[in-house]
Amino acid sequence: xxxxxxxxxxxxxxxxxxxxxxxxxxxxxxxxxxxxxxxxxxxxxxxxxxxxxxxxxxxxxxxxxxxxxxxxxxxxxxxxxxxxxxxxxxxxxxxxxxxxxxxxxxxxxxxxxxxxxxxxxxxxxxxxxxxxxxxxxxxxxxxxxxxxxxxxxxxxxxxxxxxxxxxxxxxxxxxxxxxxxxxxxxxxxxxxxxxxxxxxxxxxxxxxxxxxxxxxxxxxxxxxxxxxxxxxxxxxxxxxxxxxxxxxxxxxxxxxxxxxxxxxxxxxxxxxxxxxxxxxxxxxxxxxxxxxxxxxxxxxxxxxxxxxxxxxxxxxxxxxxxxxxxxxxxxxxxxxxxxxxxxxxxx
Amino acid sequence: xxxxxxxxxxxxxxxxxxxxxxxxxxxxxxxxxxxxxxxxxxxxxxxxxxxxxxxxxxxxxxxxxxxxxxxxxxxxxxxxxxxxxxxxxxxxxxxxxxxxxxxxxxxxxxxxxxxxxxxxxxxxxxxxxxxxxxxxxxxxxxxxxxxxxxxxxxxxxxxxxxxxxxxxxxxxxxxxxxxxxxxxxxxxxxxxxxxxxxxxxxxxxxxxxxxxxxxxxxxxxxxxxxxxxxxxxxxxxxxxxxxxxxxxxxxxxxxxxxxxxx
Numbered sequence: 246x247x248x249x250x251x252x253x254x255x256x257x258x259x260x261x262x263x264x265x266x267x268x269x270x271x272x273x274x275x276x277x278x279x280x281x282x283x284x285x286x287x288x289x290x291x292x293x294x295x296x297x298x299x300x301x302x303x304x305x306x307x308x309x310x311x312x313x314x315x316x317x318x319x320x321x322x323x324x325x326x327x328x329x330x331x332x333x334x335x336x337x338x339x340x341x342x343x344x345x346x347x348x349x350x351x352x353x354x355x356x357x358x359x360x361x362x363x364x365x366x367x368x369x370x371x372x373x374x375x376x377x378x379x380x381x382x383x384x385x386x387x388x389x390x391x392x393x394x395x396x397x398x399x400x401x402x403x404x405x406x407x408x409x410x411x412x413x414x415x416x417x418x419x420x421x422x423x424x425x426x427x428x429x430x431x432x433x434x435x436x437x438x439x440x441x442x443x444x445x446x447x448x449x450x451x452x453x454x455x456x457x458x459x460x461x462x463x464x465x466x467x468x469x470x471x472x473x474x475x476x477x478x479x480x481x482x483x484x485x486x487x488x489x490x491x492x493x494x495x496x497x498x499x500x501x502x503x504x505x506x507x508x509x510x511x512x513x514x515x516x517x518x519x520x521x522x523x524x525x526x527x528x529x530x531x532x533x534x535x536x537x538x539x540x541x542x543x544x545x546x547x548x549x550x551x552x553x554x555x556x557x558x559x560x561x562x563x564x565x566x567x568x569x570x571x572x573x574x575x576x577x578x579x580x581x582x583x584x585x586x587x588x589x590x591x592x
Numbered sequence: 593x594x595x596x597x598x599x600x601x602x603x604x605x606x607x608x609x610x611x612x613x614x615x616x617x618x619x620x621x622x623x624x625x626x627x628x629x630x631x632x633x634x635x636x637x638x639x640x641x642x643x644x645x646x647x648x649x650x651x652x653x654x655x656x657x658x659x660x661x662x663x664x665x666x667x668x669x670x671x672x673x674x675x676x677x678x679x680x681x682x683x684x685x686x687x688x689x690x691x692x693x694x695x696x697x698x699x700x701x702x703x704x705x706x707x708x709x710x711x712x713x714x715x716x717x718x719x720x721x722x723x724x725x726x727x728x729x730x731x732x733x734x735x736x737x738x739x740x741x742x743x744x745x746x747x748x749x750x751x752x753x754x755x756x757x758x759x760x761x762x763x764x765x766x767x768x769x770x771x772x773x774x775x776x777x778x779x780x781x782x783x784x785x786x787x788x789x790x791x792x793x794x795x796x797x798x799x800x801x802x803x804x805x806x807x808x809x810x811x812x813x814x815x816x817x818x819x820x821x822x823x824x825x826x827x828x829x830x831x832x833x834x835x836x837x838x839x840x841x842x843x844x845x846x847x848x849x850x851x852x853x854x
Contacts, residue, residue: 492697493703495654495695495697495701496695496702496703498653499694499695500714500719500764500767501690501719501767502718506718510714510718511703515703518705590747591704591705591747591748
């Protein structure tokens with residue numbers, strides 16, 4: 246850790262790509278700060294509205310029943326304000342505040358920009374719900390890969406075991422979970438299993454808890470994804486274990502280590518390094534597979550974007566969703582790359 | 593002191609009787625009888641495919657023999673007949689007896705994810721139940737003995753073949769075996785690296801270690817061995833003192849073999 250910090254402080258020793266990345270990141274952050282400072286405030290934007298809208302807002306000030314909906318999305322550097330009413334004389338007015346100016350966003354480029362800001366804002370969530378959807382995706386992915394990976398070590402050892410029954414059972418498990426769609430596995434866990442065994446997922450939680458439905462669905466999804474990733478990880482683990490030279494087993498045996506000791510001290514540590522690239526692949530696949538939870542109403546990015554699409558009737562809503570997924574996978578690709586580097590010290 | 597009394601209790605450290613090993617229909621070892629006394633250095637020479645390596649691997653139980661008897665310190669360790677076990681010592685005793693043998697492989701087989709020191713202390717801590725401090729202290733001595741004190745915290749991939757093999761010898765010695773088995777320890781090395789490994793082995797022999805070496809280094813066999821065994825086609829065809837065997841070979845195959853290698 247200390248060495249790492251030293252390396253980090255010694256900027257002159259950085260390689261070219263690290264320097265470029267650092268410069269780009271700093272430039273972006275600086276630009277963002279500058280744009281935030283010069284951007285227009287909420288009151289300025291409200292002042293900019295048309296007389297008709299202002300009149301309406303004024304009229305409804307003391308009225309509890311409001312016909313006009315005001316949406317204000319603030320990303321500091323860029324902000325979006327819209328007024329909408331429903332009914333016969335429907336009114337739509339929108340503005341984008343950017344770089345100290347206010348642009349009407351009723352058509353063309355600024356309409357598109359305004360929509361993107363609004364959708365992104367809603368997908369990322371506000372205040373206590375901030376990053377709710379992304380968090381759900383990451384939590385489900387990480388937990389199911391960790392649980393699945395742990396389980397997969399036993400599956401892999403089972404599959405290469407000399408015991409025919411254990412080996413066949415492990416192979417059958419892997420065959421089943423790799424050979425059926427994840428969505429159906431999710432349905433089976435969420436709908437069929439409670440049906441067969443006579444319980445409900447929400448019933449696992451306090452009946453007065455308003456979140457019980459979602460918590461129950463989360464547990465069901467976690468179980469389904471863990472069982473599934475165990476099967477995929479098992480093949481990765483098995484291949485990695487079997488790729489270790491036979492001589493390692495022999496040397497370990499002649500030193501008196503038993504099978505378990507050989508596995509834990511010699512084989513699995515070496516196999517781990519070889520597992521990282523395919524496991525990273527599996528992790529990134531899982532980030533995307535988790536989007537299947539829309540089928541059981543868990544609010545991840547996919548479900549949120551689908552909800553927005555239904556309510557707004559806009560086909561552009563999936564664009565920010567794609568970008569959010571890309572950012573998440575890019576971050577994890579980078580992390581796994583670093584892990585691989587770290588574990589390769591002995592090579 | 594304890595070791596001294598023990599050594600007087602048995603006549604042979606390792607002895608095999610009618611050892612046979614087949615892979616399917618291929619007979620690799622045919623009735624191999626060999627006895628090793630404590631302190632003896634025996635070199636096994638012979639053409640490739642003679643079963644020399646298989647013999648060593650059978651002794652240390654990396655291969656299951658087809659039939660024959662193996663004695664360790666005069667105690668029957670394993671007796672098999674036509675692929676069926678007639679007698680085998682209980683598992684814990686078997687482990688203890690196998691630990692009397694240290695093995696050095698042709699391809700070193702160091703643990704690449706562990707440093708030189710960690711390679712040496714792993715088994716003593718896990719198996720011999722030594723404390724870490726003790727294990728590190730004796731490992732440091734062994735590393736010095738094989739002349740690699742400056743490489744203690746280096747990963748094996750950073751070492752030359754000769755250095756790796758010296759670490760492998762030290763690792764086997766760290767378990768304090770009674771006998772060292774060498775399976776062609778210099779065959780995978782570049783010619784200029786052979787000398788350093790042989791020097792370590794010679795040093796071991798001088799200090800009275802019992803050694804059983806499969807080797808192609810005739811010079812080493814001639815100088816260091818107390819006894820040389822010539823194997824071909826899975827059988828011991830001739831054995832004797834090195835001088836006698838090299839200068840006055842009797843068996844036709846040995847004559848041919850020596851003509852080819854010398």
